[in-house]
Amino acid sequence: MKTILILLTLFLLPATLYADQEYLEVTASADRKIALAVAPPVSQGGGENNEIARNTSDALKFDMELTGRFTILDTTRAGGKSGVRPGEFDLAPWRAAGAEYLIKSAYLLNGESTILEFRLYDVTSGRQLLAKRYSGKNKDARKMAHSFSDEILLLQTKEKGPFTGKIAFVSRKSGNKEIYLMDYDGHNVQRITANGSINLNPDFAPNGREIIYTSYKKGNSNLYRRDLFSTAEARISAHPGINITGRWAPDGSRIALALSKDGNAEIYAISKDGRQLTRLTRTGAIETSPAWSPDGSKIAFLSDRLGKPQIFVMNANGSNPYRLTTSGDYNVSPSWSPKGDRILYCRQQAGGFQIHSITPDGNDDLQLTSAGSNEHPRWSPDGRFITFSSSRDGGQAIYVMRADGSGQTRVSRSGSSDSHPVWSPRW
16 A cells, blocks of 8 residues: 655755844733734746645635634735745735735745745734745645744744644544544545444544554554554554553653553553554553643553542552542543643533633633533644534534533544544644
């Protein structure tokens, strides 16, 4: 089988072409969005390509809208097909259209390859704030646009965005529950497994090059590790009973998972090759869904040791467990923020599950969703966004939202049942 995942190498020519200041000066108040115009990409040679122009513009607008920091203006007539560099166009039409900031872009075609150039301007002052140039295949225009969006967030917040990331998820598109991969915004879907069985709970290795997942393709629910670039695969946990809800440790050396080889489901840690096994919980209760803290020192997990499923936290060696959730009768699916300050979980309520966010000491419990039934929440690598599955539109689909629950947006487009999303580390 050909390599399913091709990582686009973005060549910066040079890394920063020009920038007037180290960080973007945001003068808007915290409750006011900045008016942003995204000019239609223009050709700088090699002919015109409407698909590249459309994908570039759409990706930029989607990213900037999701940040919650900008209002995207409809400025289709402003500026025309003018140049992108300082002195090549007039900012006056953009200023008249109400834009405070402007993204200009251009592409240079060479057969199946293209160079995409992006520039960010402060319309009010007339300053150029950021400029980047990328080289890649024509089909990678969205990837290049996402890369520039990442740089805009870096300029604005001193931390790169997660927009070049992928989401691994489970879909019934083929008729069976298989693992798929897509851009975080739902484009460029690629099928990872094709075994005609039930495949669940994908999780990315910290380096982004591998995933683990549970599959029933051999009859039992075994845990597999798969290389995304070579498609090499190894079965790393095949104990009698369940081998489920595997999660990579932050350093990539171990995997926490639930095993029932000794009777009830308990939390274990195994080496990434599956050879070293350490039992972490010993309660006689059902305990699953481990989630590491970003420093690897603690694990949040699901336990019914008090009668009904609740979220607990323990040290990574299994010591000093404590109950995290004290409200609700049925709480599942913990996910620890990359910043370490919040833990997501799902609480069963009338009509299904809703996603909550809570601090690791059990305070400030916030409900983030309310429409439909919402499950399997996972963080973006920067902790600013969340991906999850929801039934709000009928069938299960993948959504993204901001960490505070705002900006909930559907991204999966399969028309099938999609669930168990996980956002990749930065590549």
